[in-house]
Amino acid sequence: MDLEFRNLTYTVQSRIARGPGKQVIKGVSGRFMSGQLIAIMGPSGAGKSSLLNVISGYKSGGITGELLVNGQTRDEQQFKRSSCYITQEDLLQPLLTVREAMDVAAKFKLPKGAKSPSEDILQQLGLLEHQNTKTDQLSGGQKKRLAIALELVNNPPVFFLDEPTSGLDNVTTVQCIKLLKQLARQGRTVVCTIHQPAASLFELFDQAYILADGRCIYQGDTDAMVPHLQSVGLTCPRHHNPADFIIEVTESSQNIQLLCDEILNGKMYKSAKFDTVPSEPINNMHLKVCYQTEDESGETEIVLSNEKCTYQVKQYNEVSNSTTSLSQMSRDDSSLAWMKIQKTTCRYPTTFFQQFSILLVRMMVQISRNRQALWIQTVHHVMCAILVGLCFFGTANDGTQMFNHLKMCVGLVIFFAYTQIMVPVLVYPQEVKLVKKEHFNGWYSLPPYYAALTVSKLPVQLTLNMVFCTIVFFMVGVPFDVTRFIVFCVIGNVVSLVSEGIGMAIGSVFSVRNGCAIGPAAIAPFLGLAIYGFDFAHKIPLIMNIIMKTSFIRCGVVAMILTVFGFGRKSLDCKDMYCHFAKPDVLLKYLDIENSSVWFEILIMVSIMVAVRFLCYMGLRYRFAT
Numbered sequence: 001m002d003l004e005f006r007n008l009t010y011t012v013q014s015r016i017a018r019g020p021g022k023q024v025i026k027g028v029s030g031r032f033m034s035g036q037l038i039a040i041m042g043p044s045g046a047g048k049s050s051l052l053n054v055i056s057g058y059k060s061g062g063i064t065g066e067l068l069v070n071g072q073t074r075d076e077q078q079f080k081r082s083s084c085y086i087t088q089e090d091l092l093q094p095l096l097t098v099r100e101a102m103d104v105a106a107k108f109k110l111p112k113g114a115k116s117p118s119e120d121i122l123q124q125l126g127l128l129e130h131q132n133t134k135t136d137q138l139s140g141g142q143k144k145r146l147a148i149a150l151e152l153v154n155n156p157p158v159f160f161l162d163e164p165t166s167g168l169d170n171v172t173t174v175q176c177i178k179l180l181k182q183l184a185r186q187g188r189t190v191v192c193t194i195h196q197p198a199a200s201l202f203e204l205f206d207q208a209y210i211l212a213d214g215r216c217i218y219q220g221d222t223d224a225m226v227p228h229l230q231s232v233g234l235t236c237p238r239h240h241n242p243a244d245f246i247i248e249v250t251e252s253s254q255n256i257q258l259l260c261d262e263i264l265n266g267k268m269y270k271s272a273k274f275d276t277v278p279s280e281p282i283n284n285m286h287l288k289v290c291y292q293t294e295d296e297s298g299e300t301e302i303v304l305s306n307e308k309c310t311y312q313v314k315q316y317n318e319v320s321n322s323t324t325s326l327s328q329m330s331r332d333d334s335s336l337a338w339m340k341i342q343k344t345t346c347r348y349p350t351t352f353f354q355q356f357s358i359l360l361v362r363m364m365v366q367i368s369r370n371r372q373a374l375w376i377q378t379v380h381h382v383m384c385a386i387l388v389g390l391c392f393f394g395t396a397n398d399g400t401q402m403f404n405h406l407k408m409c410v411g412l413v414i415f416f417a418y419t420q421i422m423v424p425v426l427v428y429p430q431e432v433k434l435v436k437k438e439h440f441n442g443w444y445s446l447p448p449y450y451a452a453l454t455v456s457k458l459p460v461q462l463t464l465n466m467v468f469c470t471i472v473f474f475m476v477g478v479p480f481d482v483t484r485f486i487v488f489c490v491i492g493n494v495v496s497l498v499s500e501g502i503g504m505a506i507g508s509v510f511s512v513r514n515g516c517a518i519g520p521a522a523i524a525p526f527l528g529l530a531i532y533g534f535d536f537a538h539k540i541p542l543i544m545n546i547i548m549k550t551s552f553i554r555c556g557v558v559a560m561i562l563t564v565f566g567f568g569r570k571s572l573d574c575k576d577m578y579c580h581f582a583k584p585d586v587l588l589k590y591l592d593i594e595n596s597s598v599w600f601e602i603l604i605m606v607s608i609m610v611a612v613r614f615l616c617y618m619g620l621r622y623r624f625a626t
């Protein structure tokens with residue numbers, strides 16, 4: 001697939017300062033041909049990652065200009081199905097083996113019943129011997145290769161990689177770039193950003209696209225760069241790395257301007273194979289009519305429109321003839337054939353329920369293998385339950401301890417709220433990055449992911465909450481009644497699900513650093529409203545009263561008190577001469593909740609839970625769209 005972009009700009013809007021925004025990419029043009037390995041280079045902050053994100057579709061807002069595929073304005077949905085994006089960070093599903101990760105990718109990406117190519121790909125990429133190693137135990141280079149292998153499962157014709165060599169040593173870097181070159185030689189378009197490669201590495205690339213200050217200062221064959229620089233009076237010293245030299249010359253803004261003007265901000269392509277550099281910009285060459293088709297006999301035919309296009313095809317054949325098998329592969333990978341296949345299939349090769357079940361199984365396996373987290377959660381719940389139980393041990397029937405019972409109800413609700421909000425706030429930002437990558441690369445859609453995420457956590461969460469509630473209930477000595485006990489556990493679980501929803505909503509939108517501060521802060525208003533709502537509910541205007549009733553902590557506490565002291569609870573023992581609150585009804589009246597219904601409070605909490613989980617879903621959609 002040949003990619004082209006014309007007069008591309010990308011503007012980022014500051015979240016804090018208002019204004020026209022910062023233009024990161026400034027009207028650049030360029031084209032990336034299939035069968036080529038292309039390096040986007042430039043000094044730090046030049047806009048390399050931004051350009052890659054824009055061309056790949058990973059970023060979609062704040063963009064102007066034209067994006068074309070095989071010369072035609074591209075259909076974003078269709079293009080996404082034909083390309084994949086490999087992020088700089090090695091985002092791999094933890095706690096799965098290499099083979100399991102590959103098999104999951106194959107299940108998502110291939111139609112049901114299709115033979116999984118996992119073994120062949122692992123063999124080709126030298127990962128077969130590590131197929132039983134967990135993904136988090138792989139070395140940096142192996143992780144990078146696995147990230148590529150996962151996307152190779154459905155053999156997309158376009159690969160985008162953001163700094164694939166970052167964090168790798170020299171030997172592994174060369175191996176990685178050679179692998180990418182091999183992928184390109186098989187007919188794919190492989191575009192990656194890279195930071196000042198060594199001279200030997202630079203030579204491995206077919207094309208260099210150099211950016212400085214958001215503008216293109218060179219586009220063309222890597223071996224044509226030094227002659228081009230010389231032609232504009234910037235002579236690269238002998239034995240100097242050309243990749244270093246071009247970055248060095250960008251220190252001067254005059255050089256940037258000169259080079260940008262020479263290359264027409266990317267409209268010109270410099271080729272070493274041309275004796276004469278084309279005098280006209282490439283975008284006037286009508287390259288769009290140069291594409292491959294497959295007729296009914298399966299033969300690949302090259303359709304040409306003009307002489308300039310013939311050159312491109314000759315160059316392509318020259319490369320692909322170098323090995324017989326690769327030329328065969330390039331036929332198989334004919335971009336048009338790919339487009340034909342993609343047009344007939346929907347966005348995902350699997351249905352909602354298939355995606356849901358694959359995700360659910362994957363999540364359950366990961367949860368069950370995360371022994372450390374399971375132990376920490378279990379110990380936390382049991383220890384806290386025992387501590388609460390010891391604080392209020394056997395006092396449930398003591399009429400003089402009524403206010404301590406109230407404190408216990410408030411304490412239990414706060415325990416569930418804070419325990420459940422912090423885990424997703426800490427874990428979710430990283431998970432969102434990984435899920436965004438998989439979603440962007442067309443593995444699955446958001447609804448089945450979200451459904452699986454919600455369901456997968458329930459068994460462990462509900463079990464631990466039940467354990468906590470049981471220990472507290474019996475240690476404190478609340479009179480046992482089946483309904484009371486079940487409702488007691490239900491309230492704990494509902495409060496924990498609301499808090500988890502709030503934590504997920506925060507974690508999906510904010511980074512860990514911000515989330516840590518926002519998490520507890522998000523609970524605070526509910527807590528404040530709860531306290532305020534108890535003391536002054538009868539003294540404040542109706543509207544304020546309604547707002548306060550939306551505090552899920554207040555609902556939880558009220559429901560908890562109604563459960564502990566309701567359901568026909570008998571009078572408590574009184575060791576003093578007079579116990580004002582020995583009769584539970586007196587306490588409920590004093591708290592102004594004698595007419596409240598435990599079911600109504602639970603209903604409000606369930607509504608809040610649905611609302612926050614919907615907010616979380618919308619937060620994820622927002623993150624994935626930007």
Ligand SMILES: Nc1ncnc2c1ncn2[C@@H]1O[C@H](COP(=O)(O)OP(=O)(O)OP(=O)(O)O)[C@@H](O)[C@H]1O
Nearest residue numbers: 012013022024042043044045046047048049050051
């Ligand atoms: N969301 C954003 N908000 C504000 N500025 C941004 C945003 N995204 C990118 N930028 C700015 O755009 C410029 C280009 O960023 P980009 O990450 O594309 O550069 P880069 O060439 O990839 O840099 P590096 O090699 O250091 O990763 C930088 O000055 C960066 O600060």
